[in-house]
Amino acid sequence: MGKNVLKFEHVWFRYGEDLPWVLQDVSFEISRSEWVAVIGHNGSGKSTIAKLMNGLLFPQKGKILINGLEINEETIWDIRKQVGMVFQNPDNQFVGTTVRDDVAFGLENRGIPREEMIKRLKDSLAAVRMEGYELHEPHRLSGGQKQRVAIAGVLAVSPQIIILDEATAMLDPNGRKEIIETVKTVKEQDDVSLVTITHDLNEVTLADRVLVMNEGKVWMEASPKDIFAKRDELKEIGLDIPFVTKLAAELTDRDVILDSEPLNHDELLEELWRFHLNR
Amino acid sequence: MNNAFIIGQYVPGESIVHRLDPRTKMIIIFLFVIVVFFANSVWSYGLLTVFSLLCALTTRIHFSYILKGLTPVWFLIVFTLLLHLIVTKEGDVLFRVFSYPIYSGAVAQGAAISLRFFLLIMVTSLLTLTTTPIEITDAIESLLQPLKKVKFPVHELALMMSISLRFIPTLMQETEKISKAQASRGVDFRTGTAKERIQAVVPLLVPLFISAFKRAEELAMAMEARGYQGGEGRTKLRELKTGRLDISVYALFAVVVILLFIIRD
Ligand SMILES: Nc1ncnc2c1ncn2[C@@H]1O[C@H](COP(=O)(O)OP(=O)(O)OP(=O)(O)O)[C@@H](O)[C@H]1O
Ligand SMILES: [Mg+2]
Numbered sequence A: 001m002g003k004n005v006l007k008f009e010h011v012w013f014r015y016g017e018d019l020p021w022v023l024q025d026v027s028f029e030i031s032r033s034e035w036v037a038v039i040g041h042n043g044s045g046k047s048t049i050a051k052l053m054n055g056l057l058f059p060q061k062g063k064i065l066i067n068g069l070e071i072n073e074e075t076i077w078d079i080r081k082q083v084g085m086v087f088q089n090p091d092n093q094f095v096g097t098t099v100r101d102d103v104a105f106g107l108e109n110r111g112i113p114r115e116e117m118i119k120r121l122k123d124s125l126a127a128v129r130m131e132g133y134e135l136h137e138p139h140r141l142s143g144g145q146k147q148r149v150a151i152a153g154v155l156a157v158s159p160q161i162i163i164l165d166e167a168t169a170m171l172d173p174n175g176r177k178e179i180i181e182t183v184k185t186v187k188e189q190d191d192v193s194l195v196t197i198t199h200d201l202n203e204v205t206l207a208d209r210v211l212v213m214n215e216g217k218v219w220m221e222a223s224p225k226d227i228f229a230k231r232d233e234l235k236e237i238g239l240d241i242p243f244v245t246k247l248a249a250e251l252t253d254r255d256v257i258l259d260s261e262p263l264n265h266d267e268l269l270e271e272l273w274r275f276h277l278n279r
Numbered sequence B: 001m002n003n004a005f006i007i008g009q010y011v012p013g014e015s016i017v018h019r020l021d022p023r024t025k026m027i028i029i030f031l032f033v034i035v036v037f038f039a040n041s042v043w044s045y046g047l048l049t050v051f052s053l054l055c056a057l058t059t060r061i062h063f064s065y066i067l068k069g070l071t072p073v074w075f076l077i078v079f080t081l082l083l084h085l086i087v088t089k090e091g092d093v094l095f096r097v098f099s100y101p102i103y104s105g106a107v108a109q110g111a112a113i114s115l116r117f118f119l120l121i122m123v124t125s126l127l128t129l130t131t132t133p134i135e136i137t138d139a140i141e142s143l144l145q146p147l148k149k150v151k152f153p154v155h156e157l158a159l160m161m162s163i164s165l166r167f168i169p170t171l172m173q174e175t176e177k178i179s180k181a182q183a184s185r186g187v188d189f190r191t192g193t194a195k196e197r198i199q200a201v202v203p204l205l206v207p208l209f210i211s212a213f214k215r216a217e218e219l220a221m222a223m224e225a226r227g228y229q230g231g232e233g234r235t236k237l238r239e240l241k242t243g244r245l246d247i248s249v250y251a252l253f254a255v256v257v258i259l260l261f262i263i264r265d
Helices: A046-053 A076-082 A099-109 A114-127 A143-156 A173-189 A224-228 A231-236 A243-253 A265-278 B022-038 B042-058 B063-069 B071-087 B104-130 B133-143 B145-150 B154-184 B194-225 B244-263
Strands: A004-013 A023-031 A035-040 A061-066 A083-086 A161-165 A193-197 A209-214 A217-222 B093-097 B100-103
Touching: A004 A046, A004 A193, A023 A046, A023 A061, A023 A193, A023 A217, A035 A046, A046 A061, A046 A083, A046 A161, A046 A193, A076 A083, A083 A143, A083 B194, A099 A114, A099 A143, A114 A143, A114 A173, A143 A161, A143 A173, A161 A173, A173 A193, A209 A224, A217 A224, A224 A231, A231 A243, A243 A265, B022 B042, B022 B104, B022 B133, B022 B244, B042 B063, B042 B104, B042 B244, B063 B071, B063 B104, B071 B104, B093 B104, B100 B104, B133 B145, B133 B154, B145 B154, B154 B194
Parallel strands: A035 A193, A035 A209, A083 A161, A161 A193
Antiparallel strands: A004 A023, A004 A061, A209 A217, B093 B100
């Protein structure tokens, strides 16, 4: 992880003069190739943060910097080349009449020559494992496939930061898994930073760092392990912890003390074996 | 259920007509519509009929299928013919139907007008049968380019058309969902007086409109996030190419037109 690619400096934001502040003095940084998960209760300002990151909204106070470049009216078009965004509703972000046209949309907007477009189209569809679907219309795709196409559309313009604002929220468990797998491979192959906004705490466990938002403020910033260790406090601000973490806590209450806090099923199994052997 | 969502009447295929540049097809049809009105003799009508039938054959679409597509206009064609038979009083009396005289001029004129009508509709329908809606959109955008000089929003029009095409199936699915939801709450779309049925449509339209507006807002946001800033400086993935095939078709059509002007009276 190198220097920061994204920086919020004391950002304040509200949707109107007479409306309450939605974000209050928010500051944080995201490093190169880092995966940051943002969690928080409904209305805590997560989507607002996402929209501020690529200039769909501008802060009233404070600064947002992408690679040292401040986001404002003049720089948004450069910023949007570097920050890609996937939204929640798979249907309402599909612009093209076919998969091919949709992935090309971002490239067309940037005036990329046609030959280059065809090459990038192929690469990014391969990255999300959607080869062979080029001519499919959106109504012939599942929600998960549509979201993968949306990710391909973002990858095609090779941004440095990819934001997923609850991109898995409207999908069934299978669709969710597809997207998470896709995002994981993309992360491994490309040198991108990821920001995933989610209510699914299982997704959070994959991140390098977690940003917990509460009532428009950064409530905590730590690794997934440290965050889930605070389960009572999390509950107070309306967040639940993942099943594995909950199970581990219940086990601790029953005198099954594990060496370290497990984050997924494999780690839990590992810890249980270790506990068994140490007895 | 996918079949129900095919927009227009496009029949996929690989025929010469399918492979033509959509602009070529549109220009030729436009010229054909004008040229048809210059036919005035049996021979000239014969020439145009042969040309149209030849076009229809080249599409490799079943002729009966093409004719079936014309069902709604058959009525108009027959009506035109009957009107002429009754109203026109030229030439000799050919025969009488219940003592009503039918003139030879009426038969000739009625047949000519009906045939003209038939040829126009058939050739035009060949366009939608062999061209996808998105190709037609691209062709319109390309053909209207000159209007940009007078500030006509050509790119925006094409974008609007393609987004509509993209959302028609989505909104149709949604309409079905809402109508089922409302039917389960006791709204009756099928029976009752006309007034009652119109009233039943309101609880269908209101949620549909609300959701369409929400979709539009989110789509606009997504487009902006993906760097959309209008038609300026945009490249296109789908490209239209006028090739040798198109040029041959133009040449063939030119020959037909010249022939027509030679043999017409
Ligand atoms: N366009 C808007 N106009 C006015 N207020 C808004 C607008 N969008 C959001 N808000 C308000 O801003 C606050 C934060 O909204 P935001 O969408 O950022 O929350 P969120 O954390 O993404 O919530 P969720 O988990 O429901 O997606 C909420 O109180 C919301 O009502
Ligand atoms: Mg949100």
